[in-house]
Amino acid sequence: MKWGCCLAAAVAALFLWVRSAQPSGPIAVYALVDKVAFEPNADHPERIRISGVFILSSVPKGCGSPSLPCSTTYSEPRKGSLYFSLPSRGFPQALLEWQDVKSVAGTRRVIGFGSGWFPNDAKLLHEGERADSPPEWPVNNSGVVRVNADQPYAKALLEYKDR
Numbered sequence: 001m002k003w004g005c006c007l008a009a010a011v012a013a014l015f016l017w018v019r020s021a022q023p024s025g026p027i028a029v030y031a032l033v034d035k036v037a038f039e040p041n042a043d044h045p046e047r048i049r050i051s052g053v054f055i056l057s058s059v060p061k062g063c064g065s066p067s068l069p070c071s072t073t074y075s076e077p078r079k080g081s082l083y084f085s086l087p088s089r090g091f092p093q094a095l096l097e098w099q100d101v102k103s104v105a106g107t108r109r110v111i112g113f114g115s116g117w118f119p120n121d122a123k124l125l126h127e128g129e130r131a132d133s134p135p136e137w138p139v140n141n142s143g144v145v146r147v148n149a150d151q152p153y154a155k156a157l158l159e160y161k162d163r
Contacts (some may be wrong), residue, residue, distance in 0.1 A: 023075070026072045028114025028138060029082070029122055030055040030147060032157040036102040047134055049096050051081040052105075053160045054124060055153050057116040071118040074153065077160040080124040083134040090139035100144040110147040110154035114138035 034052040038045035056075045074119065087094055104111055114120060121135035147154045 007145070026057060026111035026119045027142075027145070027147075027153075028052060028057045028116045029084075030112050030153040030157060031101075032108065032110050032160070033101060033105045036098070036105045038098070040114075045086070045095065046099065047083065047085045048137070049081050049083050050101060053077050053079050053157050054082060054122075055157060056124065057114075057120045059116065059120065060153075077156050078124055079160070079162055080126050080129075082122050083125060083131040084122070085134045087132055087136040087139050093139050093143070094103030094137040094152040097108050097139070097144045104146075106160065110149065110151075110157050112147050113124045113142075115140045115142070 011070075031050065032053045037049045039047040039049065054075075055077050058072070058073050058075065101111065101113070114122070117139065121138075123131065123135070125131060149155070149156055149158060
């Protein structure tokens with residue numbers, strides 16, 4: 001019994017250390033989601049279309065190499081939609097994240113997803129524009145996160161006038 005308690009405490013301490021030791025990074029997409037549509041349908045989604053207002057990160061291709069250090073920049077808020085397909089790996093996680101995105105649609109809660117350390121393949125589509133081959137959903141360690149309304153990018157999305 002004594003060993004079991006010690007082992008449980010050691011595992012818990014290791015888990016907390018690993019979680020806190022992971023570097024946090026910039027978010028790839030900040031979103032104020034109005035509507036979510038699954039294609040071909042909600043029962044068997046293969047693609048997701050997210051409509052709303054977005055701020056997208058931009059990182060040069062090859063970021064992280066010794067000759068090209070990472071520098072994440074962000075767009076101004078823009079209205080439109082983002083279109084993604086299920087990733088080839090990690091699709092069960094992607095489906096869970098898609099449900100998270102859908103749960104905030106129309107709530108005026110700002111979310112973020114994807115990693116701003118890597119090139120962002122998201123392309124903002126304008127009304128009626130169709131993407132022939134949508135990029136894969138960016139599955140990463142952070143998943144979909146809620147962004148505090150007082151955070152500068154959240155404020156910019158919430159104050160966006162052309163809604």
